[in-house]
Amino acid sequence: xxxxxxxxxxxxxxxxxxxxxxxxxxxxxxxxxxxxxxxxxxxxxxxxxxxxxxxxxxxxxxxxxxxxxxxxxxxxxxxxxxxxxxxxxxxxxxxxxxxxxxxxxxxxxxxxxxxxxxxxxxxxxxxxxxxxxxxxxxxxxxxxxxxxxxxxxxxxxxxxxxxxxxxxxxxxxxxxxxxxxxxxxxxxxxxxxxxxxxxxxxxxxxxxxxxxxxxxxxxxxxxxxxxxxxxxxxxxxxxxxxxxxxxxxxxxxxxxxxxxxxxxxxxxxxxxxxxxxxxxxxxxxxxxxxxxxxxxxxxxxxxxxxxxxxxxxxxxxxxxxxxxxxxxxxxxxxxxxxxxxxxxxxxxxxxxxxxx
Amino acid sequence: xxxxxxxxxxxxxxxxxxxxxxxxxxxxxxxxxxxxxxxxxxxxxxxxxxxxxxxxxxxxxxxxxxxxxxxxxxxxxxxxxxxxxxxxxxxxxxxxxxxxxxxxxxxxxxxxxxxxxxxxxxxxxxxxxxxxxxxxxxxxxxxxxxxxxxxxxxxxxxxxxxxx
Numbered sequence: 001x002x003x004x005x006x007x008x009x010x011x012x013x014x015x016x017x018x019x020x021x022x023x024x025x026x027x028x029x030x031x032x033x034x035x036x037x038x039x040x041x042x043x044x045x046x047x048x049x050x051x052x053x054x055x056x057x058x059x060x061x062x063x064x065x066x067x068x069x070x071x072x073x074x075x076x077x078x079x080x081x082x083x084x085x086x087x088x089x090x091x092x093x094x095x096x097x098x099x100x101x102x103x104x105x106x107x108x109x110x111x112x113x114x115x116x117x118x119x120x121x122x123x124x125x126x127x128x129x130x131x132x133x134x135x136x137x138x139x140x141x142x143x144x145x146x147x148x149x150x151x152x153x154x155x156x157x158x159x160x161x162x163x164x165x166x167x168x169x170x171x172x173x174x175x176x177x178x179x180x181x182x183x184x185x186x187x188x189x190x191x192x193x194x195x196x197x198x199x200x201x202x203x204x205x206x207x208x209x210x211x212x213x214x215x216x217x218x219x220x221x222x223x224x225x226x227x228x229x230x231x232x233x234x235x236x237x238x239x240x241x242x243x244x245x246x247x248x249x250x251x252x253x254x255x256x257x258x259x260x261x262x263x264x265x266x267x268x269x270x271x272x273x274x275x276x277x278x279x280x281x282x283x284x285x286x287x288x289x290x291x292x293x294x295x296x297x298x299x300x301x302x303x304x305x306x307x308x309x310x311x312x313x314x315x316x317x318x319x320x321x322x323x324x325x326x327x328x329x330x331x332x333x334x335x336x337x338x339x340x341x342x343x344x345x346x347x348x349x350x351x352x353x354x355x356x
Numbered sequence: 357x358x359x360x361x362x363x364x365x366x367x368x369x370x371x372x373x374x375x376x377x378x379x380x381x382x383x384x385x386x387x388x389x390x391x392x393x394x395x396x397x398x399x400x401x402x403x404x405x406x407x408x409x410x411x412x413x414x415x416x417x418x419x420x421x422x423x424x425x426x427x428x429x430x431x432x433x434x435x436x437x438x439x440x441x442x443x444x445x446x447x448x449x450x451x452x453x454x455x456x457x458x459x460x461x462x463x464x465x466x467x468x469x470x471x472x473x474x475x476x477x478x479x480x481x482x483x484x485x486x487x488x489x490x491x492x493x494x495x496x497x498x499x500x501x502x503x504x505x506x507x508x509x510x511x512x513x514x515x516x517x518x519x520x
Contacts, residue, residue, distance in 0.1 A: 027417020028447040028520050034415075038425040038442040040388045042435040042505070049385070049435075054425060057390035061447070061519065064416035101417050206414070218416045 026163035030063035030102040030215050065195045065203045066099035066220040067106060069236045076241035080286055081181050085121070085132035085174045092171040092238035094191045098161040100220070107200065108147070109156035109192045110136050110171055113237065117185035120240050121173035124180055134173035134189065141166045158196060175242065183244040190225055192235040203232040245288035247336065248281045251295070256352065268355060273308065275352045281344035282336040291334040293349050300327040305353035316347035385431025386505070395420040395516065417519050421448060424514040429505045438501035440513060444494055448517035452491035457513035460499040464489070468496050
């Protein structure tokens with residue numbers, strides 16, 4: 001008598017439940033044995049015979065190695081210059097996911113790209129912000145030890161993720177000072193994750209023929225930002241973008257008085273006093289400080305006007321001066337608060353000249 | 357004592373075997389075997405995609421599996437009412453329309469008890485109402501041979517699934 005050594009799935013409802021459970025992204029666990037048996041019933045001459053069951057046709061599910069690294073933001077992360085690494089907005093976020101069908105170790109490499117305008121976390125000047133090199137953390141959603149803040153280096157740390165588990169990678173950096181960076185300058189950082197084995201070696205596809213009783217490796221990852229198809233690596237980039245205050249400068253003049261009309265509807269004739277108003281407008285959401293407004297009076301140099309001594313005034317805490325040798329009005333230390341496009345904040349410098 | 361024990365064990369085994377449908381070598385007139393292969397897509401000389409049957413090596417989730425069952429009448433009398441029942445393997449999902457068998461009526465079940473063809477099979481929802489069953493709901497496939505299986509006659513049937 002031949003007895004079946006493998007169990008028949010007698011509970012059909014349980015089978016249906018398990019089938020619906022198995023539809024995760026990673027899929028059926030590597031090492032699972034999938035079995036098929038068919039049973040035949042028949043009769044001879046009208047007499048029903050005992051049903052016969054076939055042998056079991058089976059295969060073992062091999063290991064599919066698959067991963068994705070996805071940058072969290074579809075747009076650049078806006079940052080201000082001269083900000084410390086711990087500043088709330090100075091963070092780039094990526095998600096690493098184990099899309100394979102078995103637990104897997106992944107090395108996490110973070111690097112600066114060379115094709116951008118600057119490297120976040122660096123700087124040639126130390127004032128007002130000394131540079132703080134970029135750091136990153138890796139935090140698994142589920143089981144697996146998190147990687148605490150670590151500097152970017154050539155030896156990437158390793159995180160373990162079970163099937164379908166994700167980990168969040170956060171990169172933080174300080175931002176350089178002006179004038180090392182300007183409005184719109186970009187710094188791009190790339191995260192490359194590689195599926196590695198217990199020895200830290202990147203997973204490779206099994207090149208030998210399938211071994212029935214062992215689990216072979218199939219690489220199934222796609223093409224990332226800078227990696228190839230099916231190389232056990234995936235990557236993505238995120239970018240910091242510098243935002244500095246948007247300032248506009250407008251210079252206007254108004255005639256204050258002339259020798260004949262006085263201050264009643266004065267005209268611009270020799271002897272008239274003209275007042276210049278320089279308005280600095282800030283339409284951005286960052287305060288602009290440490291500004292210097294400089295106006296070289298070319299008309300004075302040309303002998304057409306003469307600066308009215310002591311007439312320079314500034315409304316914004318600046319120290320205005322006039323240098324007679326160079327005919328230059330200068331106001332330093334101006335600060336313009338944040339404003340909006342509709343209602344800009346202003347700083348005003350005024351001075352007067354006499355038409356010669 | 358020893359004899360009695362053996363007799364008990366033997367009868368238990370016989371009862372057990374009746375439940376678990378063993379192959380009865382002395383009396384079976386039909387031999388049935390089951391095979392598994394992978395189906396892959398290749399491009400032929402004209403660049404058109406064709407399906408190719410290869411050994412079931414390196415199967416990973418998402419792969420396309422072909423299960424084939426062959427049977428032969430080894431007896432000297434014809435067999436009637438030939439019916440093959442195949443539970444859909446765990447971890448796979450039946451591919452709609454893939455069950456094949458020449459001169460067979462093919463039906464499906466979602467519970468192993470009620471059988472109907474693909475168009476009429478229904479499944480009960482949580483709210484008690486019935487809806488049309490889809491390939492993802494099937495738990496069994498059944499092939500019923502519409503003719504008699506003559507002595508020495510060989511037949512084969514097959515169905516396809518994806519590995520979840």
